Amino acid sequence: MNSDDLALFAQVVKSASISRAALALGADQSTISRRIGLLEADLGVRLFHRSGRGVTLTDRGQQLLGFATQMNETLAEAERVMRESVEHGPVKLCIAAQPTIARILFGRIGHALKARYPLTQLHFVEGLAADILNRLSEGSVDIALLYLPEHPGALQFDPLLSEGVQLITPGDYPLEGDSIAVRDLGEIPLILPSTHHGLRLLVESLAGRYGFTTNIALECDGSISITKQLVLEKCGCTVLPAAAVMEEIKIGRLKSYRLEEPDVSRTVAIVWPKNRTTADGLWEVTQIIRQHAAAMVEQGMWPGASLVSVPVSP
CATH class of the missing domain: 1.10.10.10 (Winged helix-like DNA-binding domain superfamily/Winged helix DNA-binding domain)
Structure with missing residues (x-):
């Protein structure tokens, strides 16, 4: 029976x-x-x-x-x-993001998630990609918002948006126009992370593809704030998303130049491990994140970003 x-x-x-x-x-x-x-x-x-x-x-x-x-x-x-x-959603939910993404999204999705899941204990983490990926693997982070690595490996991910990367210089840097060819980056003294970080890998990949040698003024593995300060103090230039420096560009302290031939961009993705059971309600959480990221792009609050296709089912 x-x-x-x-x-x-x-x-x-x-x-x-x-x-x-x-x-x-x-x-x-x-x-x-x-x-x-x-x-x-x-x-x-x-x-x-x-x-x-x-x-x-x-x-x-x-x-x-x-x-x-x-x-x-x-x-x-x-x-x-x-x-x-x-x-009611998960009892606890930890979301991690790289600094630029965290600065743009955490406030907005924090309000949205608390309104949807008032009983959930919400924890935000800002960090570099390597640290976030380690936390994902260990299970201390449930979901991450990352610039998608070139080789995602043992990750599940949903692309969220595409974000342009630009050359960032001091406000009085002697460079004409509003764009620079990728092949001309070799002439610019750059402040970049060391080789295990995404932006350095991106620039070195472009150098190999377009035949120039990267001109490293200095390496900085600190926060984006430190990198921006170094550029403001004219220690060199850097490569960042426009959203990371929009306030400084608006008041003229920094300048941005579009990288062209081709345009250079990175994919922002919602990421979680393939080999670990996800928290209850996680798919709905990702849809809340996607909805608010889309609204920010459409409202012009995420400079240089464009939306990618939306998954239709969990």
Whole structure:
């Protein structure tokens, strides 16, 4: 006997007729009659009195009905609890992002997630990609917002948007126009992270592809704020998304130049590990993030960004 047998038995009791039960279940009357017969044979008891007017329960059938009712109530309660757990969201949720993404998105999605999941303990982490990826692997971060590595490896990801990368210089840097060819980057003294960071890898990849030697003024593995300060103090130039320096560009302290031939961009993605069970409600969390990132792009609040395709199902 299994739960399907009990559900079938309960339907026959409710219908007071095998033929009406068959109609309710969308099955053949002979199939319902045969399964009830098998259930009675399996249990070694008679469950129904049969007559031309339908069926009535025997004493043993009445006893089994108590178990069937209890099972249905248990299943209904389990469904209710599971639905409520999804509705309330995860008990704890840790989201990590690289600095530029964190600065743009954390405030907006923080409000949205707290409004949707008021009982969830929300934890934000800002960090460099290597540290965030380690935390993802260890399980201390549930979901990350990252510039997608060239080789994602053991990651699941949904592309969120494409963000242009630009040459960033001091406000009075002697460079004409508003763009620079990628091949001319070799003439610019650059402040970049060391080789295990994404922007350095991006520039070195461009150098190999377009035949120039990267001119490293100095290496800086600190925050973007430190890199910007070094550029402001004219220690060199750098390569960053426009969103990372929009305030300084607006007041003229820094200048940005589009990299062209081709345009250079990186993909911002929602990332989580392939080999770890994700938190309850995570797919809905990603959709909230996607919705608000899209709104910011459409409202011009994420300079240099354009949207990518949206997944249609979890």
